[in-house]
Structures are given as structure tokens and as C-alpha cells.
Amino acid sequence: MDxxxxxxxxxxxxxxxxxxxxxxxxVSVGAGFACAAFTDGRVECWGENSQGQLGDxxxxxxxxPVRATALTHGPVTAVSCGNEFTCVLLAPKGTVxxxxxxxxGQLGDxxTMNTKTPVxxxxxxxxxxxxxxxxxxxxxxxxxxxxxxxxxxxxSGGTSRVTVPTPVPGVTGATAIATGEDDAxxxxxxxxxxxxxxxxxGALGNGSTTSSATPVPVPNxxxxxxxxxxxxxxxxxxxxxxxxxxxxxDAGTLGFRIDQLYSTTAVAVPxxxxxxxxxxxxxxAxxxxxxxxxxxxxDRFNGAVGDGRIEQSHASPSPVVQLSGVAQIDANGASSxxxxxxxxxxxxxxxxxxxxxxxxxxDSSGTPVMVQVL
Numbered sequence: 001m002d003x004x005x006x007x008x009x010x011x012x013x014x015x016x017x018x019x020x021x022x023x024x025x026x027v028s029v030g031a032g033f034a035c036a037a038f039t040d041g042r043v044e045c046w047g048e049n050s051q052g053q054l055g056d057x058x059x060x061x062x063x064x065p066v067r068a069t070a071l072t073h074g075p076v077t078a079v080s081c082g083n084e085f086t087c088v089l090l091a092p093k094g095t096v097x098x099x100x101x102x103x104x105g106q107l108g109d110x111x112t113m114n115t116k117t118p119v120x121x122x123x124x125x126x127x128x129x130x131x132x133x134x135x136x137x138x139x140x141x142x143x144x145x146x147x148x149x150x151x152x153x154x155x156s157g158g159t160s161r162v163t164v165p166t167p168v169p170g171v172t173g174a175t176a177i178a179t180g181e182d183d184a185x186x187x188x189x190x191x192x193x194x195x196x197x198x199x200x201x202g203a204l205g206n207g208s209t210t211s212s213a214t215p216v217p218v219p220n221x222x223x224x225x226x227x228x229x230x231x232x233x234x235x236x237x238x239x240x241x242x243x244x245x246x247x248x249x250d251a252g253t254l255g256f257r258i259d260q261l262y263s264t265t266a267v268a269v270p271x272x273x274x275x276x277x278x279x280x281x282x283x284x285a286x287x288x289x290x291x292x293x294x295x296x297x298x299d300r301f302n303g304a305v306g307d308g309r310i311e312q313s314h315a316s317p318s319p320v321v322q323l324s325g326v327a328q329i330d331a332n333g334a335s336s337x338x339x340x341x342x343x344x345x346x347x348x349x350x351x352x353x354x355x356x357x358x359x360x361x362x363d364s365s366g367t368p369v370m371v372q373v374l
Contacts, residue, residue, distance in 0.1 A: 023344035024373065029281070029332040030081025030132075032354045033061075035068070036339070036346055036373065041075020043068040043088055044374055047356030051084040052116030053100035059116065063355030063362060064372045070117045071097065081332065082106060082132035082150075082179075087121070089130050096121040096130055096139055096165075104135040105163030106150030112163060121149065122164045133179035133229065133332070139165060144173045146186055153182070153197045157211040168196065170214045180229030180247075180280070186215065187227045193218040193236055201232040202264035205246035209264060218246065221266050230280030230331075236266070237278050243269040243287055251283035251299040252315030269297070272317045281331030284350075287317065288329045294320040294338060296331075302351035303366030304334040310366050323347060323368050338368070346371040 022040025033047030033054060044065035045054040052059055055068030074090035081087075085100030085107060097118035098107040105112055108121030121139070124147065129140040136150030147165040154160040159182075173189035183197030183204065194215035195204040202209055205218035223239035233247030233254065244266040245254040255269030272295060275287040284298030284305055295317035296305040303310050306320035320338075327341035335350030335357065347368035348357040355362055358371035 024339050024346055026078065026328050027330055027337040027339050027346050028079050028081040029330045029335055029337050029348075029356070030086065031083040031333045033081060033356050034330075034335070034337055034348065034358065035079045035081050035086055036065070036371075037076050037079045037088070041077075041091075043071065043076050043079050045086065046358040046371070048084070048354035051101040051114055053081070053084050053086050055086060055099050055116070055118065057116050061354050063358070063360050065358055065374055067374065068099075068118075073097065073120070078130060080130045080132040080137070082137065083134055085132065087130050087132045087137050088118070089127055093125050094127040094142070096124050096127055098132075098137065104151040105161050106132070106135050106137050108137060108149040108163070108165050110163050112161070124165050129177060131177045131179040131184070134181035136179060136184070138168075138177050138179050138184050140174055140177045140186075144175070144189065146171045146174050146177055148179075148184060151182070153211050153213050155213045168215065176227055178227045178229040178234065178280075180234060181231045183229060183232070183234070185218075185227050185229055185234050187224055187236070191223050191225070191239070193221045193224050193227055195234060198232065201248040202262040203229070203232045203234060203247035205234065205264070205266055207264050218266060220244075226277045228278040228280040228285070230285060231282045232262075233280065235269075235278045235280050235285055237275045237287070241274045241276070241290065243272050243275050243278055245269060245285070252313045253280070253283055253285055253298045254315075255285070255297045255317060256315055270316060277329065279329045279331040279336065281336060282333050283313075284331065284334070284336070286320070286329055286331050286336050288326055288338075292325045292327075292341065294323055294326055294329055296320055296336065299334065300366075302334045302364045304331075304336065304350040306336060306349040306366065306368060308366045310364075320349065321367050337371070346373060
């Protein structure tokens with residue numbers, strides 16, 4: 001990239017992708033890889049694969065999607081990618097299976113053994129949503145409670161390795177969940193947000209830098225409709241279409257300045273309206289707007305913001321060029337992906353050192369490129 005803005009012409013989509021039996025419904029971005037769930041219940045993954053996180057039974061990275069195999073207990077309805085591991089939600093019973101790195105018990109099977117093929121997270125049924133990030137995973141259950149496993153914050157503020165899904169005390173009425181690198185948040189039925197885990201950079205949003213094993217309310221966040229968590233920070237979409245964030249801000253991830261190290265309370269992302277969902281990456285964040293476009297902010301290096309530039313961080317939101325008609329987004333590491341509503345294509349942008357953009361190359365891109373889905 002030459003550092004200049006690129007043409008706004010959208011990448012050409014010749015035909016719907018995903019084969020004759022299904023099209024992509026959602027995409028999840030992990031650390032150096034990504035996976036997509038399809039209407040026919042399959043999962044395809046691409047990028048880094050040293051721990052078998054692509055699910056194809058190998059440890060070989062792939063610059064194009066490969067199919068995750070051995071999913072025999074039902075079709076996949078959702079997928080979530082962490083750091084070198086992947087988890088999926090299966091119909092019809094709402095069970096969870098995971099594969100890849102397991103040193104912290106993040107696969108939930110009661111062991112710390114890595115695996116290149118899926119294993120069941122123990123004791124889970126009736127799961128409505130899953131969120132994997134860092135070295136831990138959380139599941140939202142039908143009764144509004146949340147269970148988590150992997151590397152978690154304990155009562156003394158340190159960390160503990162939990163190898164089976166364990167209920168988070170004090171969470172009731174949850175409607176959505178988000179996991180950050182070392183923390184997690186729940187959106188509650190009353191449209192408020194509560195967070196728990198490592199709070200040393202203000203990621204819990206409660207005005208302190210104290211960690212907590214139990215959820216603490218995020219003040220001044222009311223009317224929330226969506227949440228996401230990144231590297232020691234989190235964001236919420238409010239009912240009026242604005243976005244507020246809290247926690248680590250060393251790359252402008254809170255959307256208002258770059259020289260602010262962190263904020264322990266929620267601050268509004270300026271100039272952003274019409275947001276419907278939010279995706280927090282490592283050092284950048286993206287918002288999907290009601291008009292089907294996407295705006296991102298934070299660390300521009302490797303093109304993560306998607307505005308065609310790769311130089312210094314950019315705190316205020318910038319539109320992702322060549323992108324419209326978006327139905328769903330996700331971000332992690334230094335890359336982001338989007339599923340288009342009309343053609344059901346997947347486009348990704350940012351870092352591509354392991355092929356995590358899925359376009360058959362390892363060239364990073366500051367503008368969206370097409371994932372070459374099977």
C-alpha cells in the first residue's frame with residue numbers, strides 16, 4: 001500500500017459463494033485466522049493453524065478456506081474464534097464443541113490437551129450464544145445465565161485455569177455476551193452492561209483499575225443494544241445508534257484520542273451515529289451502521305482500519321472503503337471481516353501474514369478483499 005486512499009469501487013462479486021448447499025451466515029476473526037458458519041451447518045476456516053485451530057485435522061496454515069471436519073453432533077449455528085482455538089454452537093440441543101490450543105482449558109473438555117478435531121465442552125446444553133477470545137470462552141444459556149472456562153480471573157485478582165464450563169456468579173437475565181483478552185461482559189435484559197475479569201486497564205468500566213472475579217456494573221451505560229470486547233477494552237452500542245467504549249486506549253481504540261492510556265469509565269466515540277453492532281479487535285474497532293456500511297478506528301498498521309491507509313493510528317472513525325450492504329462484522333488481531341447481505345460474500349482486510357484474509361495470498365490489505373470460500 002502507498003498510504004493513499006483507494007478507490008471507493010466495491011469488489012466485484014460474480015455469484016453467491018459457499019457452494020450449492022449453503023451460504024455464509026456469520027464470520028468470526030481469531031488471532032491470525034478466521035472461520036465462517038454456513039446455512040448448511042458447515043464451518044470453513046483459513047489462516048494460521050499451528051495448533052489445529054482450522055479444524056481440518058492438520059497443523060498447516062491455509063491462505064484459502066478449508067472445511068472443519070468431524071462435526072458429527074449437529075449442524076453449526078454459530079462459530080467463535082479465540083487465540084489459536086475455535087468453538088462452535090451446534091443445533092438442535094445447543095451444545096458446544098471446540099478444537100485447537102487447550103493449555104488453559106479453553107476447549108472446556110476437562111483437559112489441557114490440544115486437539116486438531118472437535119471435543120465437546122462438558123455439561124453444556126441449551127446454549128444460545130458463544131464468545132471465545134484470548135485464552136477463554138463463555139456461553140450464554142437459555143435461562144440468561146453465563147458459563148465460562150479457560151484462563152479466568154479468580155477472587156484474589158489473579159488467574160486460574162478452569163477446564164470445564166463454570167457458571168459466572170451473579171449473572172442473570174443476560175441477553176448477549178462478549179469476551180476480551182482477559183475479561184468478559186454481559187448485556188443484561190434491562191439494557192445495562194456488567195463486566196468481570198482483568199480490570200487493570202479499566203476494562204471493567206466501573207471507574208477503577210481493580211480486577212473482579214464477579215460482574216460489576218458499567219455506570220453510565222444504559223439502553224445498550226450490543227457489546228464487544230477487545231484487548232483490555234470494551235464497547236457498547238446504545239439505543240440511539242451511538243457507541244461508547246472504556247478501557248485501554250493506547251492506539252485510539254476508544255475512538256477519541258491516541259495519547260490517552262486508558263479510561264476507567266465509558267466515553268462516547270465522537271462522530272459516530274447509526275451503529276447497530278460493534279466489533280472490537282486487538283488495537284482497532286469497527287461499527288456496522290444501519291445503512292450497511294462499516295466505520296473503523298484505532299491502529300492503522302497493516303490496514304486494520306480499512307480506509308486504504310497503513311500509517312499511524314487514527315482515533316476517529318473512518319469509513320471502510322469499497323464496502324456496503326454488510327450484514328455482519330467481526331474483528332480480532334489486526335484484521336477484520338464482513339459478511340455481505342446480498343451476495344453472501346465474505347470480505348476481509350488488515351494483516352494477512354498467515355493468510356487470515358482468505359484470498360489465497362499473504363499480502364496485507366488496507367482495503368477489503370474477497371475470501372475465496374469453497
